[in-house]
Amino acid sequence: MRKLSAFNLMALLLGFAFLYLPIVILVIYSFNASSLVAVWGGWSTHWYAELAKDAPLIDAAFISIRLALVSATAATILGTCAAVALTRYGRFHGRSLLGAMIYASLVLPDIITGLSLLLVFVAFSIDRGFWTVAVAHTTLAMCFVAVVVQARLIDFDMELEEAAMDLGATPLRTFVAVTLPLILPAVAAGWLLAFALSLDDLVIASFTTGPGATTLPIRIYSAVRLGVKPEMNAVCSIMVGVVGIAVIAASLLAKFNPARRKRAQF
Amino acid sequence: MLRVEGLSKRFDTVAAVDHLSLDVYQGEFFALLGPSGCGKTTLLRLIAGFERANAGRILLDGIDLAAVPPYRRPVNMMFQNYALFPHLNVEANIAFGLKQEGLSRDEIAQRVADIMALVKLETFGRRRPHELSGGQRQRVALARCLVKRPRVLLLDEPLAALDRKLRDETRFELMALQRRLGLTFVIVTHDQSEAMIVADRIGVMDRGRLVQVASPVEIYERPNCRWVADFVGNVNLFEGRLGDDGTSVESATGRLRVAAKIDAEPGAWVWVAVRPEKVRITHEPPPDLENCVAGTVVDIGYLGDLSIYNLLISDGSRMKAAIANSGHSTERTIRPEEQVWLSFLPEAATALTR
Numbered sequence: 001m002r003k004l005s006a007f008n009l010m011a012l013l014l015g016f017a018f019l020y021l022p023i024v025i026l027v028i029y030s031f032n033a034s035s036l037v038a039v040w041g042g043w044s045t046h047w048y049a050e051l052a053k054d055a056p057l058i059d060a061a062f063i064s065i066r067l068a069l070v071s072a073t074a075a076t077i078l079g080t081c082a083a084v085a086l087t088r089y090g091r092f093h094g095r096s097l098l099g100a101m102i103y104a105s106l107v108l109p110d111i112i113t114g115l116s117l118l119l120v121f122v123a124f125s126i127d128r129g130f131w132t133v134a135v136a137h138t139t140l141a142m143c144f145v146a147v148v149v150q151a152r153l154i155d156f157d158m159e160l161e162e163a164a165m166d167l168g169a170t171p172l173r174t175f176v177a178v179t180l181p182l183i184l185p186a187v188a189a190g191w192l193l194a195f196a197l198s199l200d201d202l203v204i205a206s207f208t209t210g211p212g213a214t215t216l217p218i219r220i221y222s223a224v225r226l227g228v229k230p231e232m233n234a235v236c237s238i239m240v241g242v243v244g245i246a247v248i249a250a251s252l253l254a255k256f257n258p259a260r261r262k263r264a265q266f
Numbered sequence: 267m268l269r270v271e272g273l274s275k276r277f278d279t280v281a282a283v284d285h286l287s288l289d290v291y292q293g294e295f296f297a298l299l300g301p302s303g304c305g306k307t308t309l310l311r312l313i314a315g316f317e318r319a320n321a322g323r324i325l326l327d328g329i330d331l332a333a334v335p336p337y338r339r340p341v342n343m344m345f346q347n348y349a350l351f352p353h354l355n356v357e358a359n360i361a362f363g364l365k366q367e368g369l370s371r372d373e374i375a376q377r378v379a380d381i382m383a384l385v386k387l388e389t390f391g392r393r394r395p396h397e398l399s400g401g402q403r404q405r406v407a408l409a410r411c412l413v414k415r416p417r418v419l420l421l422d423e424p425l426a427a428l429d430r431k432l433r434d435e436t437r438f439e440l441m442a443l444q445r446r447l448g449l450t451f452v453i454v455t456h457d458q459s460e461a462m463i464v465a466d467r468i469g470v471m472d473r474g475r476l477v478q479v480a481s482p483v484e485i486y487e488r489p490n491c492r493w494v495a496d497f498v499g500n501v502n503l504f505e506g507r508l509g510d511d512g513t514s515v516e517s518a519t520g521r522l523r524v525a526a527k528i529d530a531e532p533g534a535w536v537w538v539a540v541r542p543e544k545v546r547i548t549h550e551p552p553p554d555l556e557n558c559v560a561g562t563v564v565d566i567g568y569l570g571d572l573s574i575y576n577l578l579i580s581d582g583s584r585m586k587a588a589i590a591n592s593g594h595s596t597e598r599t600i601r602p603e604e605q606v607w608l609s610f611l612p613e614a615a616t617a618l619t620r
Contacts, residue, residue, distance in 0.1 A: 160352075162343075164351070165336045166315075
């Protein structure tokens with residue numbers, strides 16, 4: 001590998017500092033003993049202990065986790081189906097249009113997704129609450145899942161499915177016994193990604209939520225509007241940890257391919 | 267047993283299989299031989315059910331397979347790249363097909379063990395496909411099909427991925443296995459020597475059509491057209507008009523005679539085909555000047571067991587002769603640039619009318 005020049009090194013450091021310095025500061029200040037956010041008062045886990053006593057915040061955290069589990073699972077199922085349909089069934093009419101449309105919610109501003117979903121729920125007079133947010137998050141995340149799974153399916157060997165059918169497996173059995181195990185890492189990566197997305201979404205959730213379904217980001221946002229409490233630093237640090245682990249695990253899984261393992265030895 | 271009637275398959279505007287009819291008999295080893303892109307693999311995939319025909323029928327034991335999906339056809343296919351399931355070990359790969367039949371656990375275990383012994387894979391049951399050599403993977407693929415006891419086993423270039431020595435051995439193993447199990451094999455290959463060795467009958471394919479279907483000997487000795495003669499082995503062709511007696515041909519190099527009567531009108535254009543190994547090279551003109559051409563040696567390709575002589579003959583065209591290096595020849599050796607006489611027996615030549 002080429003050695004980094006001083007300029008490149010500088011650019012790299014600045015870039016990463018720009019990205020991660022705020023998060024590092026957040027995490028450090030979550031261990032601040034002082035009750036004033038901007039004043040350093042020595043190390044302490046006081047605010048983490050304080051968190052455990054904050055019942056509404058704990059409730060919001062549980063709602064968020066439940067929401068993330070439900071919407072990630074639904075998004076994974078729908079996204080995988082979409083990816084399979086788009087890569088499997090060759091050139092059907094409007095294929096490329098549908099393929100491009102999958103990316104819509106990746107690039108669409110959250111505000112628009114949130115607002116349009118709100119309009120749908122209002123138009124059909126659906127009471128907003130946990131399930132409306134779950135539906136909204138599923139909509140958002142399934143596109144990410146579809147993209148991740150599609151990437152794996154593109155280099156999937158179609159002959160394996162033909163071989164399974166040739167050996168007497170029905171199309172459904174073929175999917176369950178051959179296709180799914182082979183794309184499982186990508187599916188799992190998609191699930192984790194969907195989980196992380198749901199956990200940290202504020203905008204769409206605030207559009208589509210209703211009474212009794214205050215998610216953690218909404219709770220934090222409303223708390224911070226009244227002034228930043230060191231407690232919030234603590235809860236955000238925990239979220240950074242959870243989402244970070246999910247994203248790292250997802251990217252490791254996406255790279256992992258059981259079929260490719262040790263292929264290099266031939 | 268397997269009958270193909272007027273089968274056609276078009277991809278966009280190209281006909282991959284074109285009004286093709288074929289009969290394969292019970293217990294036969296049938297080879298589909300043709301250059302790449304001649305539609306032989308498409309024909310196999312049509313029989314397996316992965317492609318839908320545009321016209322025609324495929325009958326197995328008298329039953330039309332058109333409405334039968336691939337997973338219900340009593341036909342199995344061995345893929346060129348084997349298509350082993352990478353997430354399953356050897357045993358599970360072989361058992362896969364039996365599990366779909368809903369057999370009991372004991373029966374599956376028994377049949378898998380039997381077939382693994384047959385293809386000498388007993389000790390590899392727990393390995394994954396990526397931990398096997400090419401030859402072992404080939405045998406897993408074969409075992410996975412055989413364990414299903416198919417009515418017809420389709421093999422798509424089964425030996426193409428193996429190196430040469432292994433390929434030679436595996437050919438004979440494949441033949442022995444087919445005889446022992448009494449199964450019907452249909453193999454697809456572009457390698458003419460492979461088809462000649464393994465098959466009871468060969469169907470030579472070109473551009474979606476079967477050009478000739480016959481035994482390997484028949485195909486080689488009595489090809490029915492110039493294309494087959496040229497595709498299967500090497501051949502020297504002499505163009506000429508058929509004489510009145512029906513066995514002699516007036517060509518640019520003189521009068522040529524063949525043993526069998528030619529089925530064409532006197533005066534029609536025909537071709538006399540002679541295999542290079544049936545040509546004799548002598549320094550002196552042969553006593554009866556029949557089927558004899560004067561020529562010059564251009565170059566000699568030494569292959570060890572054979573030498574291939576490229577010659578320029580009197581009418582300005584090229585000719586090939588293959589002479590076995592038997593070692594005890596008392597004749598003077600032939601060198602490049604030398605003037606020689608080429609001759610062949612009327613029995614060694616075949617007349618082709620198209």
